[in-house]
Amino acid sequence: MSERSPFYVWASTAVRVSGLLALMLVLTWAIGKWDVDRIEHSYEEMISSREAEAVKQIQEDLSRVFREMSKSAKAMASAPELISSFRFRESEAGSREKVVRATSTFEIESRGFVEVYDHAPVLLAWNGPVFPIDDGVNASGFMTESLEGVVRDGAERTALVVWEPIRDGTQILGALRLGTMVEVFMPIRNDYLRDYTWGETWTRKLGFPVEFEFGSSSTKAEEGFHSLVSPLGKQVGRVLVSPASALDLTEERAGVYRDIMAFWLTLLLGWIITLATRKLWISAGATSDPFARIKMAHLGGYFLLLAGARWVLLWAHIPSRWQTGKAPLAPLFDPQHLASVFGMGALRTIGDLFITSLFLMLAGLVFLRLTAAVRERAINSLHFDSAESFTRRMGIAIGIHQLIAIGIAWFTYSVASHAVMDSTLDLFARSGLLPDRLTLVVFSALLLVVFFAILMGGRLVWVLTDWLRLDLSRLPGKAKLMVWFLTSTIFVSWLFSVSFSDVPWQVFLGTTFALVLAAAVSPIQPARSSPIVSLRHFVPIILGVSLILFPMLEMSEDAKVRIRMLDAAESFQEDKDARVMFALAQVLDASASTDFAREFVELESLDEVERRFRLDSLAEESTRGFLLTALASYDVTITLHEPTGRVLGRYSNRVRRMPRATRDAADRSEFELFGAMYSEFGSSGSMIEKLTGMADQNRFRYAGFQGDPSGLPLYVLVRAEQRSLSESASTPFPKVLTPAGYYGDRYTDFSIAEFRDGVLVRSQGQSFGKSFLDPNILDQLRGDPELWISERIRDRDYNTLYNLIESPVQRAGSTVIAIRRRTTNFFDQLYHLLRVVVAGLFLAGPVYFGGLIWRLKKKGRATNQPKRFRDRVLNAFFSVGIVTVLAMGFVGLEVVTGETDRAIESWLKQHLERVEETLLLEAKGEELPYRVLDRISVDSLSARVGLDLIVYHFTEVDQASRPELIRDRLIEKRLPLAAYEALFFDGFKFVSVDEELGSFAYTAGYRSLTDERGTPHYVVSIPTLPEQERIEEERARTIAYLFGALLLLVLVVMVTASLLANALTRPIVQLRAGLQSVAAGHFERIADVDSQDEIADLVDSFNTMQDQLEESQQLVGEQQRQLAWREMARQVAHEIKNPLTPMKLSIQHLRAAFGRRSEDGSDDEKFARKFSQTTTTLIEQVDALARIANEFSSFGRMPTHIREEVDLHRVISEAVELMQAEENVSISLRLDASEALVHGDREALRRVYINFLKNAIQAVPEERSAVIEVSTAIMRNEKGPFIESRVRDNGNGIARNLWDRIFVPSFSTKTSGTGLGLAIAKKTVENMDGEIGFDTRLDEGTTFWIKVPLV
Helix, strand or coil, rough: EEEEECCCCHHHHHHHHHHHHHHHHHHHHHHHHHHHHHHHHCCHHHHHHHHHHHHHHHHHHHHHHHHHHHHHHHHHCCCCCHHHHHHHHHHCCCHHHHHHHHHHCCCCCCEEEEEEEEEECCCCECCCCCCCCCCCHHHHCCCCCCCEEEEEEEEEEEEEEEEEEEEEEEEEEEEEEEEEEEEEECCCCCCCCCCEEHHHHHHHHHHCCCCEECCCCCCCCCEEEEEEEECCCCCCEEEEEEECCCHHHHHHHHHHHHHHHHHHHHHHHHHHHHHHHHHHHCCCCCCCCCHCCCCCHHHHHHHHHCCCHHHHHHHCCCHHHHHHCCCCCCHHHCCCCCCCCCCCCCCCHHHHHHHHHHHHHHHHHHHCCHHHHHHHHHHHHHHCCCCCCCCHHHHHHHHHHHHHHHHHHHHHHHHHHHHHEEEEECCCCCCCCCEEEEEHHHHHHHHHHHHHHHHHHHHHHHHHHHHHHCCCCHCCHHHHHHHHHHHHHHHHHHHHHHHHCCCCCCHHHHHHHHHHHHHHHHCCCCHHHCCCCCCHHHHHHHHHHHHHHHHHHHHHHHHHHHHHHHHHHHEEEEEEEHHHHHHHCCCCHHCCCCHHHHHHHHHHHHHCCHHHHHHHHHHEEEEEECCHHCCCCEEEEEEEECCCCCEEECCCCCCCCCCCHHHHHHHHHHHHHHHEEEEEEEECEEEEEECCCCCCCEEEEEEEEEEEEHHHCCCCEEEECCCCCCCCCCCCCHHHHHCCHHHHHHHHHCEEEEEECCCEEEECCCCCCCCCCHHHHHHHHHHHHEEEEEEEECCCCEEEEEEEECCCCCCCCEEEEEEEECEEEEHHHHHHHHHHHHHHHHHHHHHHHHHHHHHHHHHHCCCCCHHHHHHHHHHHHHHHHHHHHHHHHHHHHHHHHHHHHHHHHHHHHHHHHHHHHHHHCCCCCCHHHHHHHHHHCCCHHHHHHHCCCCECCCCEEEECCCCHHHCCCCCEEECCCHHHHHHHHHHEEEEEEEECHHHEEEEEEEEEEECCCCCCHHHHHHHHEHHHHHHHHHHHHHHHHHHHHHHHHHHHHHHHHHHHHHHHHHHHHHHHHHHHHHCCCCCCCCCCCCCCCCHHHHHHHHHHHHHHHHHHHHHHHHHHHHHHHHHHHHHHHHHHHHHHHHHHHHHHHHHHHHHHHHHHCCCHHHHHHHHHHHHHHHHHHHHHEEEEEEEHHHHHHCCCCCCEEEEEEEEHHHHHHHHHHHHCCCCCEEECCCCCCEEHHHHHHHHHHHHHHHHHHCCCCCCCCCCCCCCCCEECCCCEEEEEEEEEECCCCCCCHHHCCCCCCCCCCCCCCCCCHHHHHHHHHHHCCCEEEEEEECCEEEEEEEEEEEC
């Protein structure tokens, strides 16, 4: 049986695996269809089974949580520090200091809390959230045994709790309560504040709805609920499991099978791409296999395969279908972060963008690998006139280069701009050195796109250059070439920016120069384009690509900001404050909820006075947690009305109060107005309108009207009227309390203002900084109603949009809307660039270390090539510089963080001192500040100091300027344990504590107001919720400047290292060049070094050595010439002596024959025959002497060859014809079809081939038929085109011990000959800058070859 070919094995394996994957795809589809049909017939049984299994899992998990809590509680209750603290408390008459300090050492989870009680029970210490006492204190085993239960803190929070007695032997000291929250409902939901419930957790885990009711006292299962019992047998709640309907269940199961089918499809596509990639990759270096020959169609087909595979993945939603909900990579495939239709969905999400970049990377690697093979096919497919002028070909090459640059600039900028414009991410946010994960992925993907696009473009320039047969070695000079490229680039950049304004000319110019650089460092030969594993090369490459990408990102971000500014101007121009509209809609939606309706119905049974009081509270309750409470520049009023208009309840934040009857009458009048408008509106749902202000026509009020919510006889009227600019000053509202969905926060970084007749009438956002408009701007607006201006105000640069509003009704004159935003400065740009570079380092890190490990394993060293001394110096400088920069960055970051913390603490301390000073100003006589606080409200104090304040009476909250924060459990109503310990026991007057509001970290300051005994009576707290954002922004700006400066320092280090390395290694390079010249036989002095160090001494010593070597060479040369002449004389004497002997013998024989003829008179015919024979021998020997003399003469004289253009094929043909006629042998010719012009001496070349052919003929034994073949082939290497010529025979070959002496003068393997023929041939070929050699095998033959460059 014949052996199967490698291709057959490869193809059969590929087909088998592909068929198997396709079969798995079909089987999955068939099984899925069968399973879905089965579910439809056994739905009830499956639902019951799933419900029972889910309840079992939930019960087991609940028991596990209780067991872990009980274990932790026992460990805490038996802690020696806690027990000894109780002993100390008894000895110190009730002091709780030791108990507090012991409790502060307990570690609790993020949603956990711990409380320590005495036997009363009285709370002694706490840590974590505050919960009320549960029913465990009423249990029979309280203080004697472990208890389990549930505690609720209103409707906001629910926790599982464990009670554990604290014992000292048999003595009961107290009890410890450990809890963990299972339900947390936030009044506001945003990026920082989110609900946490077991119901949501289990719904996500099981895939169908799960509802919990904790604390239920019902012991029977009703309405599908199942009881939940603690390990001690106490019912702690109920759970309702609602498995999906039959339709949902079948769809869910079908989705599972579709996911499996998508998995098999992914494997199939991956297998096909792997096969194609492997085949093309291997084929690039295997030209002997006929199947491996690459054609242009193969590469194009491969690109189509990649494009098709990418489209199939997008169509099948792979891998986004597996990354939903809380999956680890779900944010990458969430369209809310990036949603673009560019590239047929290739940028649909961030994850899809990254996958697309990986496909481009694979295409780029294969293209780079196959460039040489594609180049050969391209050369054969195109035919340019070889006589075409170089200037024309150069112009074509530059034109093609510019077209490639235009394509790459458009492609890369389009991808980058869509990634920015279609994204909701703030790519340039100041969030520290490291970008967030999503931004990091976006930067990495864009870096891959730009890098491989430019690299492929650079390689394509080489391919097209080869297509044009442009010999770069014939360029008139690098300077002229650079002038051509520079001039054409600038011109085409300008022309391109004018014609295609979507791509900025700066982007095109940078891309063009990058393309030139990529072409310069990307040679056509794959062997020379292997990556160099060195940080010194990696970092500059990453920095270079980042420098190309960064302008694209920055310009796209600038365009995005301009669009936002135009949107803000349009929104502000409509005179509708987005914040107010959103806030009113929130309140009206809340009034239409079932909870609001239920509470309203519950109040109907109360008496009139109590009902009015409770309805006032209900009106206030409807604002809790909403943006309405943050409208510091608006007077807000909420009224509840009967259908007749009578006021049922009211809430208002107006500073100026009026009698209730007066307010009721005014509110009823307003109700009638808005009731009529509501009837015209349609009498359904909610209505929000904007009207002119009642007191000032230049200020506006907004009104929201909700009729008949939830079918109740009730109307809700919400009004917000703008205060005057002087009245609107208040504490800022923290962004952390801004609800999600409020789109007005898109403009928080803008300063928006409206000017009428040049005077500021209203503003929004950050302070605009001007109360009147510059007249010059008004003049410019009359010519152009939309004006963009870069302004510098108080050493800060701003980008401002001025928009002149043309109104059909001229009210008070011209109206101008101004939108201002602070621009980024140089250090901001460096910081943003650094974040892009960091993304590149994260991307290149695995590549670098993977390549490093591979080379260490395969080659035993980290690089493919030996390092030069300059490289070592550069690496040393670079490593030291990078380490220094990293150390400076770390230290700087620590310093900035520390200074920021100290600044926050100092700020808090100063403002709390100002609070105390304000109280002292209100003091009467020697009255202490705490007594002043007894008689003034915290609202008044907060308004005077302009800060949000919280006042604690001992440890509990007494007053708060924002009571909703306490009411909504956003801030705990009990003093934090760390503050309590520092103020009450450590004796500090002030302390700052790090707090968290959801995931928002902030710092709160606490200052004690002591009584006459020095004991804290009140504690005043300032939470830095609004200020923390400003502080963090300043901190981020400082860090941005720090790392921007460090990036600049890295650039300086790189440039300095290069300069220093050049300066240090220049003398060594000169010494190296001198040594190379010595090796080449040239003794030239090198220039002196301008330094007084060891290098200068070494150069002097080297020059001295050069002089001595030159003298020695002259002496040795003279001796060698003498020896050569002696050897030459010996050789000449030896060679001439050989033919003289037969000549002498022949003459002697002739004389003897002549004597015999004279003596005996024999026949003259015999003598004549002898005479002819002898004279023939003499002639032959004389010819041999002449030949010997000629050969010695040829070898001995200096080269005086006449170099001219010679057709090597004609020379070979002449030599072959001559030898065929002389030796009567057949010689086959296989000459390349192309013309073979070389520079050389025609006669010398002819002698070379005659010598080759004679040696070939003589090398064939007599018993063997001679087979002589002469062939040529035109090839190309890195130096250019050359011709290889071979003369092959089928002789005996050359023995291994003779190989080294084949081209040595006077050596020969024949008994006759001078041994100079091959030496002369070698000298002739070397004079033509060529190479000569031979290949031989014993008993098979020898092939002599030469390689000479073509003209």
